[in-house]
Amino acid sequence: MKGGALLFRAVLAGCLGVLILAPELFIGLFRWLNRPDAPPIYPYDSLLWLTVSHLGLVLIATSAGAIVAIAAAIFVTRPSGAEFLPxxxxxxxxxxxxxxxxxxALAVPAVGFGVAPTLIALFLYGLLPIFENSVAGLQRVPEQITEAADGMGMTAGQRLRKVDLPLALPLIVEGIKIAMVINIGTATIGSTVAAKGLGEVIIAGLLSDNMAFILHGGLIVGLMAVLFYDLMGYFENFLKRRLGLTGSGD
Amino acid sequence: MVFSNRIDRLGTALTVLGAGAIFWMPLVVHKANRIAAGQNRSLAWFLESGPGLALLIVLLIAASAATFKIAPRFRFAAASLLILSLPLTLGMIATQLVQGSPAARVSIGGSFWVLLTFALLMMADALVRVKLTIARRLMVFGGFSVCFIAFFASGWLNDLSVMREFAGRSDQFWREAAQHVRLSLGSLAIALVLGLPLGVFCALVPRVRAAVLQTLSLIQTIPSIALFGLLMLPLTYLATHVPLAAELGIRGIGATPALIALVLYALLPVVANTVVGLEGVTPTVRDAAFGMGLSARQVLFKVDLPLALPVILTGIRIVLVQSIGMVTIAGLIGGGGFGAFVFQGINQTATDLVLLGAIPTVVLAFTAAVLLDAIVDITRSSAP
Incomplete structure (x- = not known):
């Protein structure tokens, strides 16, 4: 079972690699899908560059979102910020x-077309799940543990760094995973406001009725999201196991 | 320091930021016609006119209610006053600015949105503190809905450019609205028909559960545009090669791929919440029901499902809010809905057209969230 699952993931990752780096290998399929006069492979930009730009947008915006969201979650779970929690x-x-x-679309009139509105939207959408999960994680630290930490003479700052945050980490990572997956999707829509990303390929396909573009772009984005989700899930389980939070048996 | 105890930190922060927005951001953007360069006008520009002054007074009342610690119900009243005054005064300001010219455009500026957001935050904060009963909550929501429908229907706002876009497209607007509702409710209905039995099955057969839930959550990770696109392929094939499919109206582009994708996305919350809800039923209750001589089927329909109902309804809430938002993307593949205006607006760089699609979408999603939250609470409180 374990080996089979691993093989399946390796095949998916391999497909993703070929679709990005050497799409010519699939040219027969793409040509078969299309009218004979239409280009079978997106010719206007390299797929590698679009993928890098797409992932770059997601990583930058989600990291910024994570910093702000975790800071806000720490603030509202401290006594001084408790009034902001509800x-x-x-x-x-x-x-x-x-x-x-x-x-x-509404960010466009404020900041113009291109990367900026996409980054704003990705940042905002990353905030929500990370904040929600961080608050849940920080609140779920058992009272006996915090009391023990206080009893050992830890200051509030020490307790946060050495007790609360490490225990909340798996949930925070889960929040980041959800944010990443949502943002890979939102960055795809970002192509409608001229951000460089893989959505460009799909949208070009929709506009010119080019099935090969739609399939190609859709497969890359879809595989990327699924593999990312899977990878982050592993990381999350690894953290949980290290903390002894679950005896997850898989 | 007696004084500092009476200052509300959240309210003060909102007031300071709001004051900054009033100074630095336009209240409206005025254009002589649709393509002319816009002139930004902040609130200061309108202080000599009645509506501008009235808005300033309301803002001062709201600011003092926000800054000082007062009873939540007063704060709620001040926030409501501001929320209702903002569109009313804006409509009057627009009427003054256009001076009857049909070509002139008055768009809503940034400070309006900031102030509206802050007023909503203040109201939400007050409502959280007073902990309203379900009935009261619905009354507040109903009251605001009636007010806004009245503003909209009375023609008070007609000189705002969003409403001018609406006036030029009102037939299409209601058509897209119907399509938006049809796609979101239709996908929910199909997802329930498929998802509820699947959820019951997963709860009964633990071995299937992990596989089904994992598959469904993988589907959820696929970005919507990608899934729409991937579904178009087989559907186009069906439509061109199977005459019956084409007769049934199945086509590669348009509403069919959108509907299928929405159903696929909706399945996870429905199935997962059904499983969680059924697992939450205490075994002793079930034993008692069997002891009373109920058959397995009766236990499922008369005990398990009613007890799991609040959790299942929470899943329905997630689905509905998610679908209403996601239908906008269907606009990109010709599926209709409010997204049609959003994408048209993006292509023409017409903010007002984007708003014509975005505002009703948010209103629809918010309404669904409020109503379903209320239904969930009712079933929770009346659960046996």
């Missing part, structure tokens, strides 16, 4: 009712 809950709840496309 409101922050409402905010994260309501924030999710805003569709990403709308945020993208």
């Amino acid at each position: 409101l922050s809950r409402v905010l994260t709840n309501t924030g999710q009712t805003f569709p990403p496309v709308a945020v993208l």
